[in-house]
Amino acid sequence: MSAPSEGGAATGAAPDDGATVWHYDGVSALRRRARLLVEGDALVLVEDGVAGARVPIADLVPGHADAGAASFGLKGRPGWRIDFAGPVPPALRARLPGAVRYGGWVDRLGLWRAATAFAAVAAVVVVIVLRTPAMVARLVPASVERQLGETMVGDFGRRGCTDAAGRAALATLAHRIDPDAPRLEVDVVKLPMVNAVTLPGGRIVVFDGLIQAARSPDEVAGVVAHEIGHVRHRDVMEGLLRQFGLSVLLGGMEGHVGGYTNTILATAYSHDAEAKADGYAIQLLRDAKVSPLPTATFFDRLGRGGPGKAERMLAYLATHPVSADRARRFRQSALAGGYAPALAPAQWQALRGICRGDTDRIDWRF
Amino acid sequence: MTDETRAEPRAFRFRGTWQDYAPIAFTNLLLTIVTLGIYSFWGRARTRRYLWSRTIFIDDRLEWTGTGLELFVGYILAFLFFVLPFGIINLVLQGVLMRGHQGAAALLVGVLYLIALFLIGVARFRALRYRLSRTLWHGIRGGSDRQGVAYGWSWFWRSLVATLTAYLMMPWSMARLWNERWNTMSFGSLHFRSDARWQPVFGRFMLFYLAPVVLFFAILAMIAIGIGAGMMAGIKPGAPPPAGAIVTFALLGIAFYLVFFGVLGVIAAAFFSAFFREAVGATSLGDLEFGFEARTMDWVKLFVGNYALVIFTFGVGYIFVPYRNWAFFIRHLAAYGSVAIDTLTQSQTRAPGQGEGLLDAFDVGAF
Numbered sequence: 001m002s003a004p005s006e007g008g009a010a011t012g013a014a015p016d017d018g019a020t021v022w023h024y025d026g027v028s029a030l031r032r033r034a035r036l037l038v039e040g041d042a043l044v045l046v047e048d049g050v051a052g053a054r055v056p057i058a059d060l061v062p063g064h065a066d067a068g069a070a071s072f073g074l075k076g077r078p079g080w081r082i083d084f085a086g087p088v089p090p091a092l093r094a095r096l097p098g099a100v101r102y103g104g105w106v107d108r109l110g111l112w113r114a115a116t117a118f119a120a121v122a123a124v125v126v127v128i129v130l131r132t133p134a135m136v137a138r139l140v141p142a143s144v145e146r147q148l149g150e151t152m153v154g155d156f157g158r159r160g161c162t163d164a165a166g167r168a169a170l171a172t173l174a175h176r177i178d179p180d181a182p183r184l185e186v187d188v189v190k191l192p193m194v195n196a197v198t199l200p201g202g203r204i205v206v207f208d209g210l211i212q213a214a215r216s217p218d219e220v221a222g223v224v225a226h227e228i229g230h231v232r233h234r235d236v237m238e239g240l241l242r243q244f245g246l247s248v249l250l251g252g253m254e255g256h257v258g259g260y261t262n263t264i265l266a267t268a269y270s271h272d273a274e275a276k277a278d279g280y281a282i283q284l285l286r287d288a289k290v291s292p293l294p295t296a297t298f299f300d301r302l303g304r305g306g307p308g309k310a311e312r313m314l315a316y317l318a319t320h321p322v323s324a325d326r327a328r329r330f331r332q333s334a335l336a337g338g339y340a341p342a343l344a345p346a347q348w349q350a351l352r353g354i355c356r357g358d359t360d361r362i363d364w365r366f
Numbered sequence: 367m368t369d370e371t372r373a374e375p376r377a378f379r380f381r382g383t384w385q386d387y388a389p390i391a392f393t394n395l396l397l398t399i400v401t402l403g404i405y406s407f408w409g410r411a412r413t414r415r416y417l418w419s420r421t422i423f424i425d426d427r428l429e430w431t432g433t434g435l436e437l438f439v440g441y442i443l444a445f446l447f448f449v450l451p452f453g454i455i456n457l458v459l460q461g462v463l464m465r466g467h468q469g470a471a472a473l474l475v476g477v478l479y480l481i482a483l484f485l486i487g488v489a490r491f492r493a494l495r496y497r498l499s500r501t502l503w504h505g506i507r508g509g510s511d512r513q514g515v516a517y518g519w520s521w522f523w524r525s526l527v528a529t530l531t532a533y534l535m536m537p538w539s540m541a542r543l544w545n546e547r548w549n550t551m552s553f554g555s556l557h558f559r560s561d562a563r564w565q566p567v568f569g570r571f572m573l574f575y576l577a578p579v580v581l582f583f584a585i586l587a588m589i590a591i592g593i594g595a596g597m598m599a600g601i602k603p604g605a606p607p608p609a610g611a612i613v614t615f616a617l618l619g620i621a622f623y624l625v626f627f628g629v630l631g632v633i634a635a636a637f638f639s640a641f642f643r644e645a646v647g648a649t650s651l652g653d654l655e656f657g658f659e660a661r662t663m664d665w666v667k668l669f670v671g672n673y674a675l676v677i678f679t680f681g682v683g684y685i686f687v688p689y690r691n692w693a694f695f696i697r698h699l700a701a702y703g704s705v706a707i708d709t710l711t712q713s714q715t716r717a718p719g720q721g722e723g724l725l726d727a728f729d730v731g732a733f
Contacts, residue, residue: 022426024505029554029710031426031504066390066412067419067429079505079712081429102397102412111393119400126402151461249402 026079133241149201166354222295229280382420408434432500487521509715
């Protein structure tokens with residue numbers, strides 16, 4: 001480019017230890033060539049032999065190190081610039097503020113030390129965000145969680161299947177598995193998916209598809225016991241809190257990177273929660289003297305995928321990863337005997353007919 | 367590029383090299399990872415400082431004066447005032463849906479969509495204003511006296527009109543919005559003027575508009591021929607087809623997919639190249655006329671290059687995409703005429719305090 005032609009001046013050979021600079025005053029676009037002189041704590045720009053105002057060195061704002069050429073601005077004077085056409089004379093450089101490269105903290109610490117420090121802080125923050133939901137979830141009063149559940153899911157499930165005999169059988173089943181839970185809410189909705197979910201607020205919803213796919217009341221009992229495990233462990237509340245924490249934490253990540261990280265971390269924790277809920281379910285079944293073997297068989301069937309029902313089965317698999325390990329765990333927990341069916345045959349028939357007369361029609365409501 | 371071979375030096379030149387930029391890109395990536403993404407705002411400011419400083423206009427380089435902190439504050443504000451409320455409404459929406467009020471939910475989504483549409487318009491305006499206000503040349507910066515609300519409304523209703531006319535009025539909407547945006551922008555004491563027209567690009571747009579229909583029927587015909595051929599090869603319905611046939615069909619499927627989006631992509635590039643030539647060519651600043659010289663194939667090369675860069679480096683190459691985009695933009699940007707340096711004085715517009723948070727929040731591109 002059109003650098004000053006007298007290259008010698010820019011090398012600092014001049015006796016006044018000055019340098020040739022390009023100068024903009026920030027008011028007009030005029031590009032001026034000036035001679036920069038140091039006088040005590042100030043700089044003086046000399047243009048065509050005329051000296052300008054003194055500029056305190058302390059007020060100079062260093063330009064960016066990546067900019068390719070040394071450049072300085074002036075505090076309180078936007079657009080005011082001096083650009084060094086060549087290298088800054090060493091005597092002058094010692095007095096001028098150093099250039100900014102990465103930003104305040106990183107420049108002060110140095111890249112690698114800053115990166116290490118940031119990584120350590122980040123690790124602590126991630127651990128806190130991942131660990132605290134488990135503690136906080138248990139501190140959230142049940143009434144608050146119920147309120148949140150009402151906001152999020154409303155009366156979904158409560159408008160479930162209403163057959164009187166079926167509901168009585170369902171209540172019997174729930175009481176059989178967990179006799180100490182007076183407030184446990186279990187409903188069946190007429191949806192063909194083979195699935196069961198715990199909603200925020202601790203309500204359990206079983207889909208009719210699962211009841212139809214089950215071959216005995218014990219299989220339903222195992223699934224419901226698993227969901228009771230989620231309710232007791234406050235897993236839904238914990239998941240909501242963790243999801244919120246992660247999305248705030250990773251919100252700054254560019255594009256989909258944050259989303260993927262979020263999903264991976266959340267999935268890792270949901271596997272953990274599933275395993276714990278299984279452990280709880282096994283204990284409940286043992287206390288209730290319901291055999292865990294049918295549940296194991298049910299998982300086996302899901303794992304294989306029933307003919308023609310694959311897409312319905314997928315729903316349960318997506319939220320409750322079925323592995324050989326899960327079935328094995330239930331199977332190994334079986335005792336020699338002393339089990340009784342979860343429901344009497346007549347009650348089981350009633351439960352299977354709980355959605356009799358209900359439609360799965362979705363109507364538009366305002 | 368071809369800069370040096372031309373007899374006349376170009377007004378805009380880009381002097382960066384990717385080797386020069388690589389240390390910036392990689393340290394940005396490192397710091398972004400160890401700060402869980404927070405550094406990305408400072409990283410972006412650093413990238414821009416590099417790109418701007420290697421961009422020469424006539425006799426001196428540009429300077430980017432924006433900071434990472436501004437971008438960060440802008441993002442936080444957008445998060446507090448837009449992302450968080452939208453998130454809460456989403457939660458309510460879920461509740462409304464679960465209660466079975468699909469009608470109310472649909473209404474709510476519709477209203478949200480309209481509000482978002484307006485806000486995206488405002489965001490685009492403010493992002494351009496912010497960028498101009500942080501771009502320094504000869505110590506002079508750009509800006510705008512407007513806040514972007516009027517532009518937001520204009521964006522809102524023009525986009526709606528474009529949508530309601532089955533996108534036939536899209537070129538009209540794009541050209542008018544371009545003019546409206548640039549006519550309120552200034553650099554120093556000079557005002558930008560733009561009078562881009564939609565008529566010159568409408569032909570290319572119709573090509574883009576009708577191509578999917580033509581392609582769809584072409585592919586339908588090919589499938590029919592394929593099925594005919596399959597029957598001849600003796601595939602009986604019910605019986606499992608031979609492995610060779612499955613592989614052939616899979617390959618055909620992939621080929622169709624590539625052709626469909628490849629052809630559509632090229633046609634889209636044809637439209638965008640025409641639009642940018644028209645829009646930038648209709649824009650001026652004082653006695654300075656701008657021009658944009660990228661042809662369709664230049665755009666295709668840019669996009670194919672970007673995709674290849676990202677795919678063959680397993681995503682890491684993404685850090686060089688901003689560099690490639692900027693280099694492309696500057697190397698095809700032309701300016702004719704002159705700048706009266708002695709009458710160009712500092713911008714009197716109010717410089718916005720923070721960065722493009724709203725644009726970040728909606729995740730819309732810059733150009």
